[in-house]
Amino acid sequence: MAIISPGPLKLPPKRPDVRDALLQAASELIIERDTLEVALTDVAQRASVNSALIQYYFGNKDGFLLALLNRDIGDAVRRMRILLVSEATATDKLTAHLSGIARAYHRAPYLNRLLRMISNAADEDAFEELVHKLIDPMCSFYRDVIAQGVAAGDLREVDPVLLYFTVVGACDQLFSNRRLFNRLAAEGRTTDAALGVFTDYLVTLVFEGIRLQP
């Protein structure tokens, strides 16, 4: 019978993930044009799909932008959850997180603006859901890791929300204003090279500050 093929099963090629392709196209266009105001038709064209598919997959532009935010922050939030329950010390957890968040903003320098746009436009329920899914886990991570470090005698007491604001603000500031970065950064320093330098700087600043210890 022809149903049982002699070699390995020949499944139809996996349907290309249109959803991912659309989100990736949007991310690229937002970075290239340095604005969130990207037309959905341009996004669809970049992804080589019919723009009606955006409506099909995401409902509307708000749904599409929320999906992009989830994609860009979601990874970091998942990694934080894994980190939190690991056996590592508070210092190691926080170091891993700092380099992860710097990478996230390097890859998606529009993250803060996107979060701001979505949270400003959200009604009460949507805003609470956003905070619940993306912001609360971040703050919990800071709270729990700091508590762990304080209990172990490694870290001093510090407000987790303020530390969260500082870290996110520093990453946002460095990567989001490309024109200013290019003007101020050392000659020829690319954002790729800057990512490594900045991560080392941020980790040392957060743990040690700038005062020279005797």
Add this chain to the structure above:
Amino acid sequence: MAIISPGPLKLPPKRPDVRDALLQAASELIIERDTLEVALTDVAQRASVNSALIQYYFGNKDGFLLALLNRDIGDAVRRMRILLVSEATATDKLTAHLSGIARAYHRAPYLNRLLRMISNAADEDAFEELVHKLIDPMCSFYRDVIAQGVAAGDLREVDPVLLYFTVVGACDQLFSNRRLFNRLAAEGRTTDAALGVFTDYLVTLVFEGIRLQP
């Protein structure tokens, strides 16, 4: 003769500073509505002047927004210049600056968005002038103060541009997203109360980091 009056000279009332009133009105409306997209007619109405005066004093909307940026950052830049040539230690200069910059963002939480909007729209010459007037003095301050601290054995070597980005990013992040701040900050904490708490936090973080010193 009636020209010589018996009492103190009665000068006509000083012409109210229409320019300042317009800038103050714009600042208030931008904060209240949490957007830079404020109609000039609304600004003029808030300042109780004819909207034609905006054109008279500032040329156009770009000129008006640049004047607002200058007003809001200009003060901080002037204070940094004075601080820089003072006899204070690097630590004292930087502490004074940190509390000044936190105050500036507390008063004008839209500062970063305004800088971004203006610098993105600027042509090469306008951008260079902006950097020259507002950003370079800030970076020079960091460079010179850190060099002073390093020479005195008080501070470790740290990239001044990265430190500048961190400080500005942290202030921006804390004060600019009011909805998120209100949701995350401790119950009933106003931004006024937060300013003091945040300033203490920022100064300690920058100098000492969060590692507990043995």
